Amino acid sequence: MNLLWLQASGCGGCTMSLLCAENPNVFDTLADAGIRVLWHPALSVQSGAEVRAILHQITEGTLALDLLCIEGAIARGPRGTGRFQMLTGTGRSMLDWVRDLAPRARHVVAVGSCAAYGGVTTAGDNPSDAVGVQYEGSHPGGLLPPEFLDAAGLPVINVAGCPTHPGWVLETLMLLAAGEMRAQDLDGYARPRFFADHLVHHGCPKNEFYEYKASARDLSDMGCMMEHLGCIGTQAVGDCNIRPWNGAGSCTSGGYPCINCTAPEFENPRHAFTQTPKIAGIPVGLPTDMPKAWFMALASLSKAATPERLVRNAVSDRVDVPPTLRKPRA
Amino acid sequence: MSGAKLVVGPFNRVEGDLEVHLDIQGGAVASAQVNAPLYRGFERMLEGRDPRDALTITPRICGICSISQSAAAARALGDVMGLRSTPQGEGMSALIHAVENVCDHLTHFYLFFMPDFTRPAYAGQDWHEAVMQRFTAMQGSGARRAVEARASLMHILGLMAGKWPHTLAIQPGGVTRTPTAAERMRILSTLRGFRRFLEAELFGAPLESFIDLRGQAALLDWHTGDAGLFLRAAVSLDLAQMGRGAGRYLSFGAYPMAGGFGFARGMWQGGFVSEVPMDAIVEDVSHAWMLGAAAHPARGLTEPDEDMRTSAYSWCKAPRLGGVPMECGALARQVIDGHPLARDLSVKGGGVLARVGARLLEIARIQLLMEDLAQSIDPSARFMVQGDLPAQGEGAGLVEAARGALGHWVRIERGRIASYQIIAPTTWNFSPRDANGLPGPLEAALVGARVKPGEDTPLAVQHIVRSFDPCMVCTVH
Numbered sequence: 001m002n003l004l005w006l007q008a009s010g011c012g013g014c015t016m017s018l019l020c021a022e023n024p025n026v027f028d029t030l031a032d033a034g035i036r037v038l039w040h041p042a043l044s045v046q047s048g049a050e051v052r053a054i055l056h057q058i059t060e061g062t063l064a065l066d067l068l069c070i071e072g073a074i075a076r077g078p079r080g081t082g083r084f085q086m087l088t089g090t091g092r093s094m095l096d097w098v099r100d101l102a103p104r105a106r107h108v109v110a111v112g113s114c115a116a117y118g119g120v121t122t123a124g125d126n127p128s129d130a131v132g133v134q135y136e137g138s139h140p141g142g143l144l145p146p147e148f149l150d151a152a153g154l155p156v157i158n159v160a161g162c163p164t165h166p167g168w169v170l171e172t173l174m175l176l177a178a179g180e181m182r183a184q185d186l187d188g189y190a191r192p193r194f195f196a197d198h199l200v201h202h203g204c205p206k207n208e209f210y211e212y213k214a215s216a217r218d219l220s221d222m223g224c225m226m227e228h229l230g231c232i233g234t235q236a237v238g239d240c241n242i243r244p245w246n247g248a249g250s251c252t253s254g255g256y257p258c259i260n261c262t263a264p265e266f267e268n269p270r271h272a273f274t275q276t277p278k279i280a281g282i283p284v285g286l287p288t289d290m291p292k293a294w295f296m297a298l299a300s301l302s303k304a305a306t307p308e309r310l311v312r313n314a315v316s317d318r319v320d321v322p323p324t325l326r327k328p329r330a
Numbered sequence: 331m332s333g334a335k336l337v338v339g340p341f342n343r344v345e346g347d348l349e350v351h352l353d354i355q356g357g358a359v360a361s362a363q364v365n366a367p368l369y370r371g372f373e374r375m376l377e378g379r380d381p382r383d384a385l386t387i388t389p390r391i392c393g394i395c396s397i398s399q400s401a402a403a404a405r406a407l408g409d410v411m412g413l414r415s416t417p418q419g420e421g422m423s424a425l426i427h428a429v430e431n432v433c434d435h436l437t438h439f440y441l442f443f444m445p446d447f448t449r450p451a452y453a454g455q456d457w458h459e460a461v462m463q464r465f466t467a468m469q470g471s472g473a474r475r476a477v478e479a480r481a482s483l484m485h486i487l488g489l490m491a492g493k494w495p496h497t498l499a500i501q502p503g504g505v506t507r508t509p510t511a512a513e514r515m516r517i518l519s520t521l522r523g524f525r526r527f528l529e530a531e532l533f534g535a536p537l538e539s540f541i542d543l544r545g546q547a548a549l550l551d552w553h554t555g556d557a558g559l560f561l562r563a564a565v566s567l568d569l570a571q572m573g574r575g576a577g578r579y580l581s582f583g584a585y586p587m588a589g590g591f592g593f594a595r596g597m598w599q600g601g602f603v604s605e606v607p608m609d610a611i612v613e614d615v616s617h618a619w620m621l622g623a624a625a626h627p628a629r630g631l632t633e634p635d636e637d638m639r640t641s642a643y644s645w646c647k648a649p650r651l652g653g654v655p656m657e658c659g660a661l662a663r664q665v666i667d668g669h670p671l672a673r674d675l676s677v678k679g680g681g682v683l684a685r686v687g688a689r690l691l692e693i694a695r696i697q698l699l700m701e702d703l704a705q706s707i708d709p710s711a712r713f714m715v716q717g718d719l720p721a722q723g724e725g726a727g728l729v730e731a732a733r734g735a736l737g738h739w740v741r742i743e744r745g746r747i748a749s750y751q752i753i754a755p756t757t758w759n760f761s762p763r764d765a766n767g768l769p770g771p772l773e774a775a776l777v778g779a780r781v782k783p784g785e786d787t788p789l790a791v792q793h794i795v796r797s798f799d800p801c802m803v804c805t806v807h
């Protein structure tokens with residue numbers, strides 16, 4: 001399988017995250033999956049004219065393109081020209097190149113939320129008029145139209161995340177290389193379900209605080225960050241608290257809220273990222289699939305039942321009160 | 331001999347997009363123009379937002395300098411708030427930042443810079459076979475070991491910063507997570523593992539013996555480890571003379587803590603260190619596709635010229651300090667911090683050898699710094715204090731990213747960001763010409779680079795460009 005990776009309008013962080021793959025490392029994983037990297041802008045030796053030659057072979061049809069990975073959003077500005085990002089040395093915009101190459105690829109993978117939906121590159125009023133490869137925010141149809149499908153019947157595969165977990169990218173590529181990724185393996189935003197069928201809440205180290213609505217007031221408090229600090233891990237998809245990041249972590253274990261970075265339009269939440277919006281003191285936004293009345297009822301019940309240990313630890317930066325010990329029955 | 335023009339791009343193994351235009355005369359570069367061809371408009375995205383959002387948005391300027399951007403934003407907001415982190419929070423921020431910086435240096439050496447020496451053009455060299463073994467892109471045994479060592483070291487970030495890149499752990503008042511005594515042990519253990527890698531693979535000797543090198547001659551005499559392989563190539567290709575710098579260096583001071591900087595703040599010009607005159611920083615836009623006038627970043631604008639006027643050639647503004655371009659990065663930091671090896675390298679040319687040699691030196695010195703920081707962790711202390719953002723105010727956040735001086739300048743009005751300006755290290759190093767026609771540091775360093783007959787992507791140009799370890803996504807942001 002021949003892979004070409006292009007960095008469009010983004011930060012390069014998904015590539016940097018990819019390099020954090022472990023057991024085995026990223027290079028061995030790709031090689032073992034039979035994936036040959038034709039060119040990657042950060043990792044390949046070829047530069048300048050050598051790269052132009054590879055691109056020329058692909059567009060001429062003399063070099064097969066199996067996996068086209070796009071990292072970063074596609075800049076359309078200024079005024080629809082795409083000149084906010086030129087693919088250097090070629091005199092052509094990235095917009096032009098992706099439009100040209102995507103139909104030639106066996107599969108197209110959007111790596112990261114920028115490539116998938118526009119992401120942070122489109123934050124604020126989207127200064128570079130950027131767009132995702134096949135989505136504009138949550139709306140189907142980006143640079144490529146909603147009906148775009150590859151030869152195997154797959155849309156652009158959105159390995160969303162800001163950044164993506166290296167496992168999400170590598171497992172997607174391995175599934176594609178093995179011919180084992182089917183349309184039904186993608187969710188409604190074309191994200192692979194192997195990570196998108198989980199919520200960030202699953203396995204969150206603050207779960208017990210959540211259960212009793214024992215909330216953190218400030219960043220660095222140990223409590224649940226849903227009520228005050230903007231955490232939307234109960235709504236965000238991702239197995240972030242099931243598989244560790246960098247061997248050990250996740251956003252919530254790091255003491256800061258999940259900002260739903262795998263979702264379209266997460267970059268403009270219409271409130272400060274680290275502050276929960278409230279109406280009449282009640283947080284806006286419910287855990288996924290939770291009926292509102294039940295949530296309110298359970299929340300007030302569990303708040304009333306909160307053990308003293310959690311009340312105190314929730315607003316402390318460390319465990320002040322350890323769990324009560326019980327002696328085994330004789 | 332008549333001149334020729336070359337356009338070099340896509341220029342890879344740099345972070346982000348880069349295009350270099352060369353005028354060739356008599357087999358050498360007569361003049362160069364550096365184009366940063368990507369504009370995203372981060373400064374504009376921030377306008378009107380809650381100031382705290384800068385801590386989420388600015389790290390995402392760059393996936394390789396993400397924590398540097400975080401640290402600068404936290405310092406800028408802290409400056410507005412008049413809030414200083416707790417000492418332990420400051421130490422942990424420094425450790426988190428140091429892990430990113432040393433990983434960036436490692437990535438640069440093994441993945442970005444050294445693969446150029448595997449090229450067939452160097453097949454006759456006595457080091458070529460060994461370099462191929464270690465540094466062949468995506469395959470070399472050194473490249474593989476280095477990404478593994480990097481991933482293992484980043485377990486400190488998983489633990490203390492949640493993830494990398496794009497953490498929210500660094501806040502104006504400290505860090506969001508308090509370590510336990512057992513976690514301090516894990517951090518120390520991870521650092522010992524990284525030291526083992528550095529001493530077995532990169533230096534082939536104790537770190538302290540590399541740090542003890544006093545000058546260029548001693549450096550070129552270093553034979554062990556992957557550093558030794560680079561130095562053999564440096565001798566045979568005379569990398570000391572390639573891409574010489576102007577000897578003007580800037581550092582905002584790395585790892586600011588209550589007891590001082592990890593590596594000193596200052597500017598170096600004419601052989602002396604002096605204070606950085608912060609008011610003398612001006613961003614010129616004469617050759618950038620930006621509208622408006624030259625201004626200090628506290629009063630600067632980012633207004634893209636959508637017509638992309640032909641008198642300009644880059645989205646990058648041209649920062650100048652007292653009217654002159656400054657070079658920043660590991661070499662600048664180590665010169666200003668007074669390390670004798672770095673000072674000697676700068677005196678003897680400050681070129682490719684000096685930049686890469688200083689980066690190796692800094693890898694060794696950062697390891698010692700990280701070990702000290704980890705030893706000093708006091709799990710019983712507070713790692714963060716809270717503060718309130720005023721509705722009005724101005725602040726600056728100055729840090730050292732791996733690639734050099736990074737500054738954020740913020741102005742808050744009615745509780746919202748009214749202005750946010752950023753000058754990144756590569757904005758300094760890869761700036762275009764200014765209104766006086768003064769080229770940026772890379773443009774100047776490229777003049778005189780050899781272009782061999784038939785070369786369309788000249789190797790000397792590649793070595794010089796990559797010796798700066800540019801980060802183009804930060805450059806324009």
